[in-house]
Amino acid sequence: MEQGSALPTFDFDMAMADVVAMRRSLLSWYHHHGRDLPWRHNRDPYPIWISEIMLQQTQVKTVIPYYHRWLATFPSIAALANADEQAVLKVWQGLGYYARARNIHKAAQILMEQHHGVFPQEGNAVMALPGIGRTTAGGILSAAFDLPWPILDGNVKRILARLGGLTTPLKSHTKTLWGWSELLLDQSHPRDFNQAIMDLGATICVPRSPHCPHCPWTHHCLAYIHNLQAAIPMTEKNAPLPHKNIGVAVIRNARGQVLIDRRRPEGLLGGLWEFPGGKVEPGETIADCIVREIQEELGITIQVGAPLTTINHAYSHFRVTLHVHWCDYVAGKPQPLECDEVRWVEPQTLNDYPFPKANEEIIKKILGPQ
Numbered sequence: 001m002e003q004g005s006a007l008p009t010f011d012f013d014m015a016m017a018d019v020v021a022m023r024r025s026l027l028s029w030y031h032h033h034g035r036d037l038p039w040r041h042n043r044d045p046y047p048i049w050i051s052e053i054m055l056q057q058t059q060v061k062t063v064i065p066y067y068h069r070w071l072a073t074f075p076s077i078a079a080l081a082n083a084d085e086q087a088v089l090k091v092w093q094g095l096g097y098y099a100r101a102r103n104i105h106k107a108a109q110i111l112m113e114q115h116h117g118v119f120p121q122e123g124n125a126v127m128a129l130p131g132i133g134r135t136t137a138g139g140i141l142s143a144a145f146d147l148p149w150p151i152l153d154g155n156v157k158r159i160l161a162r163l164g165g166l167t168t169p170l171k172s173h174t175k176t177l178w179g180w181s182e183l184l185l186d187q188s189h190p191r192d193f194n195q196a197i198m199d200l201g202a203t204i205c206v207p208r209s210p211h212c213p214h215c216p217w218t219h220h221c222l223a224y225i226h227n228l229q230a231a232i233p234m235t236e237k238n239a240p241l242p243h244k245n246i247g248v249a250v251i252r253n254a255r256g257q258v259l260i261d262r263r264r265p266e267g268l269l270g271g272l273w274e275f276p277g278g279k280v281e282p283g284e285t286i287a288d289c290i291v292r293e294i295q296e297e298l299g300i301t302i303q304v305g306a307p308l309t310t311i312n313h314a315y316s317h318f319r320v321t322l323h324v325h326w327c328d329y330v331a332g333k334p335q336p337l338e339c340d341e342v343r344w345v346e347p348q349t350l351n352d353y354p355f356p357k358a359n360e361e362i363i364k365k366i367l368g369p370q
C-alpha cells in the first residue's frame, strides 16, 4: 500500500469489522438521502448505459434533459443501431466529447450484430464495447444486474483518497484505490452500494468544503480525523492551457447560402459540421489566415468582409478564440480537400446540422434576432 506522508494509512485487512460497519452505515444513509435520478427508475441496461456514458464528463443536471431527449429519439438499442450517425451527433450536440456519442452508436451496432441486441452481463463482453472502461462497466453491471462490480469514478476516488488519508497525487494510487473500492463494495447489495458511494461523493464528500458532519463515515476517515479534507485529494499543479487564435469564415454566395463543411470522422469533434477556417500563423492577420485556410481546405477564393463575432471557448486541453468574419464567395468549386464533405446551405437550415457548441453562437449571429 502506498504511503502518504507520516499519516497512518487506511488498512482494510486489519479492520474487516469496520468495513462491514461502513457498508451498513453508508446503505442506511443512502436509504434516507440517496438521489432520485431518472435512470434509477428501472433496471433496463440500455438507459443505464446511456446515462453512464453521458455522466462521464458532464454534471447530472446537464445530463437529465439530454438523457430524456436521447431515449425519446432512440428508444431501444435497435433504434440506435439503425440511426444515421449525423442524427446521433445532433441529439448529442452541446454535451461535448463527441467521441462518446460515436462510440455509443458503434457499440449499439455491435450489440445487434454480436449479442442479438441484448446487453451482456459478462464484464469482458461489456468492456469490449467501444467507450466502456472498467468503471463504466462496473456502473452498468451493478445498476442493471446487481452484480458485484466495483466502480472508481472521480467522486469515488476522492472519497477513498480522503478515507485513506492519501497525501500524494492520486495518479500513483490507482491500483490501491481499485482495491479499496473492491473491498468496500457490499457483495450483497452492489447496486445500492455503488449508487450510495456516488451520491456521497456528489452531495457530501464534495471537492471543496465537504459536509463531514453529515457523513456516515467520519469515524473511519483519516482526512477527517486529521483535518486534512481540504488538502486531499492532492492535485498536480495544472499548467495553463495552450491558446490558439482561429480565423473562421462565414462564406456567402450570391443566393444568400452559406458554406459549411463536415469534419473527418476521427479526432476531436469528428463528424460534426463547422464553418471553415484554421489557426492563425505567427505574423499573419486574421484576414490573411482566413483567405489561406479557405484556399487550402476548400480550394476556393473569397473576399474577407466585416467581423461577425469573436468567441472564446475552452476544450479539455486547450482554449481557442474564434475570430469570425463574413466572407463573400469569389471563384472556384468548393472541394473537401481537408474534410469529409462541403455543402452550400440555406441559413435557416443550419440548426438541422450537428455543430460543435462553439459554433452555436455563430449560427445565432447569422440568423439574427428570431
Ligand code: SF4
Pocket (backbone or CB within 6 Å): 159, 162, 163, 204, 205, 206, 210, 211, 212, 215, 216, 217, 218, 221, 223, 224, 229
Ligand atoms: S468524513 Fe468528510 S472527508 Fe471523510 S469521507 Fe466523509 S465527507 Fe469525505
